[in-house]
Amino acid sequence: MTDVPSAEFNIRDYLRTELFPHFMCPGCGHGIALRALLWALHELGISKDNLAVVSGIGCSGRVGAYIDANTFHTTHGRPLAFATGLKLARPDLKVVVLTGDGDCLAIGGNHLIHACRRNLNITCLLLNNEVYGMTGGQVSPTTTEARYTTTTPSGNHEPAFDACKLAEAAGAGFVGREMTLQTPALKNLVKEGMSHNGFAFIEVLSDCTEIYGRKNDLGESPEMILAQKAEFRSKDYGMERDEVFQPRSLATGVLSRNDHEEYTAAYRKHVLSKASS
Amino acid sequence: MAVASAKPAPRAVARPQNVLIVGVGGQGVIMVSKVLASLCQLQGYDVKQSQVHGMAKRGGTVFSHVRYGERVYSPTIPEGEADVLVALEWAEGMRWLPYLEQKNGTVFVDTQQIVPPFACRNRHRGAVGGYVRETVADIMAHVPNSFALDALGIATALGVPKASNSVLLGAMSTALEFPPDDWKEIIERFVPPKTVQANLKCFDSGRDWALSFDRDGLLEKHAESAPLTVETPREKPDDLSHIDIEANWCKGCDICVRFCPERCLVMNDQQIAEVAYPERCTGCRICEWLCPDFAITVKTPGAVA
Numbered sequence: 001m002t003d004v005p006s007a008e009f010n011i012r013d014y015l016r017t018e019l020f021p022h023f024m025c026p027g028c029g030h031g032i033a034l035r036a037l038l039w040a041l042h043e044l045g046i047s048k049d050n051l052a053v054v055s056g057i058g059c060s061g062r063v064g065a066y067i068d069a070n071t072f073h074t075t076h077g078r079p080l081a082f083a084t085g086l087k088l089a090r091p092d093l094k095v096v097v098l099t100g101d102g103d104c105l106a107i108g109g110n111h112l113i114h115a116c117r118r119n120l121n122i123t124c125l126l127l128n129n130e131v132y133g134m135t136g137g138q139v140s141p142t143t144t145e146a147r148y149t150t151t152t153p154s155g156n157h158e159p160a161f162d163a164c165k166l167a168e169a170a171g172a173g174f175v176g177r178e179m180t181l182q183t184p185a186l187k188n189l190v191k192e193g194m195s196h197n198g199f200a201f202i203e204v205l206s207d208c209t210e211i212y213g214r215k216n217d218l219g220e221s222p223e224m225i226l227a228q229k230a231e232f233r234s235k236d237y238g239m240e241r242d243e244v245f246q247p248r249s250l251a252t253g254v255l256s257r258n259d260h261e262e263y264t265a266a267y268r269k270h271v272l273s274k275a276s277s
Numbered sequence: 278m279a280v281a282s283a284k285p286a287p288r289a290v291a292r293p294q295n296v297l298i299v300g301v302g303g304q305g306v307i308m309v310s311k312v313l314a315s316l317c318q319l320q321g322y323d324v325k326q327s328q329v330h331g332m333a334k335r336g337g338t339v340f341s342h343v344r345y346g347e348r349v350y351s352p353t354i355p356e357g358e359a360d361v362l363v364a365l366e367w368a369e370g371m372r373w374l375p376y377l378e379q380k381n382g383t384v385f386v387d388t389q390q391i392v393p394p395f396a397c398r399n400r401h402r403g404a405v406g407g408y409v410r411e412t413v414a415d416i417m418a419h420v421p422n423s424f425a426l427d428a429l430g431i432a433t434a435l436g437v438p439k440a441s442n443s444v445l446l447g448a449m450s451t452a453l454e455f456p457p458d459d460w461k462e463i464i465e466r467f468v469p470p471k472t473v474q475a476n477l478k479c480f481d482s483g484r485d486w487a488l489s490f491d492r493d494g495l496l497e498k499h500a501e502s503a504p505l506t507v508e509t510p511r512e513k514p515d516d517l518s519h520i521d522i523e524a525n526w527c528k529g530c531d532i533c534v535r536f537c538p539e540r541c542l543v544m545n546d547q548q549i550a551e552v553a554y555p556e557r558c559t560g561c562r563i564c565e566w567l568c569p570d571f572a573i574t575v576k577t578p579g580a581v582a
Contacts, residue, residue, distance in 0.1 A: 011574075180567075
């Protein structure tokens with residue numbers, strides 16, 4: 001890592017511009033999340049050669065393909081498993097995992113738990129749009145109760161998952177959540193997470209406007225983004241008050257951090273000590 | 278009001294004395310006027326007080342008229358007849374200056390500036406705000422009996438910034454011929470018990486300040502120093518922000534159009550975002566941040582990256 005470059009952030013330096021316009025639907029929040037990630041990388045001064053982005057399957061997986069860096073498009077639910085191998089082989093690389101709610105919590109739920117438990121020095125961005133967007137809008141573990149999807153025509157009756165609580169309980173070194181509406185705050189959170197020596201789990205509250213929004217009559221993309229303002233609250237606000245007035249509200253900001261030992265360093269130390277004895 | 282102690286004979290005043298107290302909601306204008314009104318009542322005068330507050334709570338303009346004399350018929354002070362004007366904020370003092378009696382009126386004004394949102398309507402970088410331009414030197418040249426003091430600074434130095442109104446009360450007490458002990462007695466009744474000592478200290482500081490006020494010295498000091506409101510004229514057209522839209526990348530999601538606080542952008546016939554009013558852009562970059570398609574780039578010359 002080098003010092004913060006003085007040049008102004010120009011997102012096109014970090015994009016594969018020949019692939020544009022990208023394949024995401026109009027108003028998809030994933031684009032904003034990608035901007036925040038690239039902005040954070042720019043401010044941290046991480047060079048593109050030093051960066052490896054691992055992504056899974058789904059709309060969130062496709063986001064990685066537009067980054068002009070070492071990108072790695074892996075199988076459904078397994079980006080964290082691939083990233084673990086990559087980080088262990090090349091600890092010098094800055095590894096970022098882009099994954100979605102279906103990818104990370106349903107199909108790859110187990111990998112998330114163990115990545116958190118090992119506290120590997122990678123940054124995991126969970127782009128949560130509450131639905132399986134690419135495959136046609138099936139219900140996902142984070143779909144809000146009573147909302148409609150193609151597989152829940154009478155409304156979702158399952159309780160929704162709080163991914164941050166899961167990551168915290170599994171031992172992730174850094175857990176945070178932010179919405180796409182607050183792009184600079186999201187950028188700062190990603191920066192903070194990437195600076196943390198350990199597993200950084202960041203839930204990005206994104207929008208699926210074309211499938212989820214349309215099916216649930218949540219309005220067009222501006223309305224969906226504005227709705228984030230009402231539904232999510234900074235952690236600075238007391239959550240007790242929110243539970244009364246905003247039953248769906250989720251805390252945003254840095255939710256927890258610990259200083260457990262980082263896995264790659266611990267692993268090398270352990271292996272070397274065995275090899276020398 | 279239950280102030281029933283020994284009433285001395287009222288001093289003969291030819292016409293009612295008019296005191297106008299103005300400020301911004303939350304500063305303690307009403308407290309100052311209540312103290313004054315009670316004191317006058319205690320001294321045996323007929324007192325009428327009327328005030329405007331409520332909608333002005335926290336940030337708006339507040340004023341309070343206090344009239345006392347042998348007999349007072351109307352509760353409001355006519356324009357140009359206030360004997361004493363007490364302003365807890367600089368712009369409010371300027372606003373109410375026409376109410377002051379031209380020849381012998383005394384004005385006490387705090388140099389504290391509370392800039393209202395209405396003075397910030399031009400949100401371009403380097404734009405001149407709509408706040409008053411008069412400086413301390415201007416006022417002192419215009420009004421013979423003027424006292425411009427940094428009441429907030431005095432109160433902050435004493436550790437109680439909230440009691441800046443007591444500092445002004447102390448300064449004002451020099452213009453009205455009531456003994457200081459009577460003032461203090463009334464202040465003790467009005468302020469919360471825990472803050473009595475702090476308020477009395479502020480009152481004394483304000484009174485001492487006004488008694489030892491060196492008009493000529495201050496006038497010289499302010500004549501040399503820069504005006505209170507710093508004007509930074511906007512340079513055209515280099516300072517204008519420029520919005521660059523890559524039409525091929527835009528998918529017409531409408532986010533930029535709806536989120537722009539200055540409403541610079543519109544959707545054209547092909548559902549592509551277009552800059553309709555480039556001169557309105559203040560370079561806030563909200564459209565750039567929220568564009569999911571990376572189609573918008575805002576260039577602000579001279580901005581801190």
